[in-house]
Amino acid sequence: MPPKRTRAGRAGLSREQVLDAALTLADRDGVAALSMRKLGAELGVEAMTLYHYLPNKDALLDGLVERVLSDAAAFDTGDGPWTIALRDYARLLRAALLRHPGVLPLIATRPAVTPQTLRTAERGLEILCAAGFPVGSALSALNALTLFVIAHATAEVDIAPVNAAEAPGSADYIAELDPEQFPLLVRAAHTAEGTDDGARFDFAIEALITGYAATL
Template structure:
């Protein structure tokens, strides 16, 4: 891998900017890469609990899944593992490196086998769904995604799996990367909308239907449909279709297929 090659995990141009990540993704590069590639793995000492990077990373992921990144700390991970906090630093230099390793491990989950048939379009649909499922399993990943790759084995396997399905279909190497970036950016955008919607329900204690039921009668006293006829018509149609102001599932399917339609049009124009 050269300095000019890179896996695409960041936002696509035009996609909403990622929220500022927590204190992480900024550790010492050499130490982070050594943890990612397990070059300094050490065996546990005799009569000590078995401890290794994979177990530490797995515990970090479990904590983040259950309680979010804000609850994650080296001390909390050590407590879950039943060891002293300082023991972790023998394997993982700090929280920054732990977050990098957790993100890389999560990315590795999407590097599945390719379809035997179905072509590039089916492949990209699979890629999109794999990534959406990843964000739904591990919502904290969205807080760590930036324009800079992790450069670990998990993300590199993910990128190779995703980009390989576009090889030889009529795109240049740069275009292949750009198409994948568009798809992943769309998925990230939808995943954030979905996460925000679910967090709103949790924090407010109201479902979308309850939220609208409480406000619709009040809105009718202010809203003049004759003044905003298109907004009134479209808003009513969307509300009836989705039971909410928006549907992440519909946006995912609609946007994905429009992106793929555009790629198909480009390929046809070159035949």
């Protein structure tokens, strides 16, 4: 194990590096297992050193939300239609969440409060308001889209403990149903139609955005 650096010897360590290490720990062990002591050990420093970069545990958790959501901040904000920007945002956010499943419970319950995450929200509102949405409707649209993406990603990674128990696959169960009573369900089970996560996600995003457009 490398020797721990003192507070005076923290040169080369940045807030971003601290958050990246915290993200690695959270993905590996879960957010509940994350502590300043464990994070310090991961980085080879005393836990007290970390308070130079993040003043408390809440700041660390807010930083984790920021770090994951920052991957979705690169959505298109050029001269293209607002619909393209929303699609980009949704797809980038889903990809970021699926890369960091250990942080999903935190993302689902903790509001985005750091300046960087709020700037991402502000950019989304600017795009929607420029397209003609009132600010209240723009905020509702952005929030609804974000919550859908989080919920869909959560279902995809199957983080609920109750789902960890061994059980027959739902597709297998449905395929064995009486085809006279449930002809469409049985057909879908045998053809695997409607079971692709990516296709289902894209379909729902298109439906949401089309619905938003209809309100203008």
